[in-house]
Amino acid sequence: MNTHKSHELFARAQALMPGGVNSPVRAFKSVGGEPFFVARAEGPYLFDVDGNRYIDYVGSWGPMIVGHNHPAVLDAVLRTARDGLSFGTPNPLEVTMAETISRLVPACEMVRMVNSGTEATLSAIRLARGATGRARIVKFEGCYHGHGDSFLVKAGSGALTFGVPTSPGVPKALADLTLTLSYNDFDGATALFDECGDDIAGLIVEPVVGNANCLPPRDGYLQHLRELCTRHGALLIFDEVMTGFRVALGGAQARYGVTPDLSTFGKVIGGGMPVGAYGGRADLMRQIAPSGPIYQAGTLSGNPVAMAAGLAMLELIQAPGFYADIERRTNALCDGFEDAAQEAGVAITTQRVGGMFGLFFSDEKVDTYAQAVACDTAAFNRFFHAMLERGVYLAPSAFEAGFMSSAHDDETIDATVAAAREAFREA
Numbered sequence: 001m002n003t004h005k006s007h008e009l010f011a012r013a014q015a016l017m018p019g020g021v022n023s024p025v026r027a028f029k030s031v032g033g034e035p036f037f038v039a040r041a042e043g044p045y046l047f048d049v050d051g052n053r054y055i056d057y058v059g060s061w062g063p064m065i066v067g068h069n070h071p072a073v074l075d076a077v078l079r080t081a082r083d084g085l086s087f088g089t090p091n092p093l094e095v096t097m098a099e100t101i102s103r104l105v106p107a108c109e110m111v112r113m114v115n116s117g118t119e120a121t122l123s124a125i126r127l128a129r130g131a132t133g134r135a136r137i138v139k140f141e142g143c144y145h146g147h148g149d150s151f152l153v154k155a156g157s158g159a160l161t162f163g164v165p166t167s168p169g170v171p172k173a174l175a176d177l178t179l180t181l182s183y184n185d186f187d188g189a190t191a192l193f194d195e196c197g198d199d200i201a202g203l204i205v206e207p208v209v210g211n212a213n214c215l216p217p218r219d220g221y222l223q224h225l226r227e228l229c230t231r232h233g234a235l236l237i238f239d240e241v242m243t244g245f246r247v248a249l250g251g252a253q254a255r256y257g258v259t260p261d262l263s264t265f266g267k268v269i270g271g272g273m274p275v276g277a278y279g280g281r282a283d284l285m286r287q288i289a290p291s292g293p294i295y296q297a298g299t300l301s302g303n304p305v306a307m308a309a310g311l312a313m314l315e316l317i318q319a320p321g322f323y324a325d326i327e328r329r330t331n332a333l334c335d336g337f338e339d340a341a342q343e344a345g346v347a348i349t350t351q352r353v354g355g356m357f358g359l360f361f362s363d364e365k366v367d368t369y370a371q372a373v374a375c376d377t378a379a380f381n382r383f384f385h386a387m388l389e390r391g392v393y394l395a396p397s398a399f400e401a402g403f404m405s406s407a408h409d410d411e412t413i414d415a416t417v418a419a420a421r422e423a424f425r426e427a
């Protein structure tokens with residue numbers, strides 16, 4: 001595959017941008033090799049600057065659930081942009097966005113728009129701390145909630161001890177306030193809350209973990225976290241930046257029937273434009289400035305063009321049968337991967353939840369972070385490149401989820417499985 005122009009661009013980029021990228025995962029460090037530079041995208045496809053076409057299962061890391069450059073989304077952006085790009089004043093579209101999110105996710109009695117998932121999660125944590133007067137938060141190993149300081153923390157020597165920064169620049173004093181649990185471990189969560197539940201401001205969790213590949217919750221696990229938080233007066237925060245409008249119209253909270261106190265969103269609600277949001281119980285959200293003392297702000301929050309893109313996307317996914325259809329496509333792909341791997345004599349397992357999926361090079365079911373880490377990542381990396389050479393772009397890391405779209409028709413999925421039939425032999 002000729003990637004000459006991408007190679008040249010990457011050399012220039014590396015001289016001017018850390019790692020040559022504006023977000024680390026794009027640099028292919030996890031899988032090796034160099035990233036390709038995209039010139040344009042359409043439906044299920046990316047087209048790079050050298051004219052190569054890829055079937056895309058990353059979808060800009062989740063937003064593109066109706067495929068790239070959907071005419072309805074593009075029209076909404078162009079139509080709205082003609083009236084101005086940003087006003088810095090209230091605009092009608094942000095009211096419609098808040099009404100839409102609140103209607104589709106009833107636990108969000110009130111909503112605040114921001115510009116990224118990171119802004120949404122760090123604002124939600126500040127709200128939890130401000131509303132409870134407590135300082136400690138709980139997160140899960142393998143969950144990613146954006147690059148807010150309180151989240152760049154891993155478990156200390158034991159889950160009950162202080163957190164340890166995972167990045168320079170995160171003060172130890174702040175990391176100490178983040179406790180880390182193992183996802184899907186019922187007893188570990190109970191023990192932590194028994195020990196210090198009354199000091200915990202909030203527990204934040206990806207209800208389906210999409211940043212350690214794809215790990216669905218064990219039966220009753222989210223309910224268990226809900227009960228622990230309620231019992232100890234801690235807020236349950238569902239980080240639905242990835243799962244929101246991806247695993248069900250009402251997000252993971254609708255799919256699993258568990259109501260968090262706060263929810264965070266991003267990706268799909270921006271339709272490809274920079275958008276995040278957090279929302280939840282009105283008695284909590286009213287404590288956010290200017291109605292309350294907890295400060296949070298943003299120059300471009302509720303930007304009209306971004307709202308128009310997000311609203312067009314949210315309109316499309318409300319079509320009757322949208323999620324049943326996308327789940328069918330995800331299952332067809334994952335069933336195809338499993339058949340192809342079996343033919344090649346390669347041990348893989350898949351996880352699928354709505355429009356997201358995970359592919360693990362393992363012969364056992366994977367639903368914990370420890371199991372995900374134990375998988376054969378070298379085999380995944382070889383498979384990744386073998387698929388890329390055949391025009392299929394999977395997430396460039398063994399620890400990222402894959403994303404389906406309504407633009408991936410049966411023919412596209414069959415072509416992907418055909419490529420996998422060969423690529424597994426190179427894994």
Ligand SMILES: Cc1ncc(COP(=O)(O)O)c(CN[C@@H](CN)CCC(=O)O)c1O
Binds near residue numbers: 147211
């Ligand atoms: C569950 C969850 N919560 C928060 C975030 C942060 O959102 P952003 O700040 O990147 O918009 C993310 C961001 N996801 C990554 C992909 N795993 C974005 C890709 C990237 O970092 O470039 C997320 O998955």
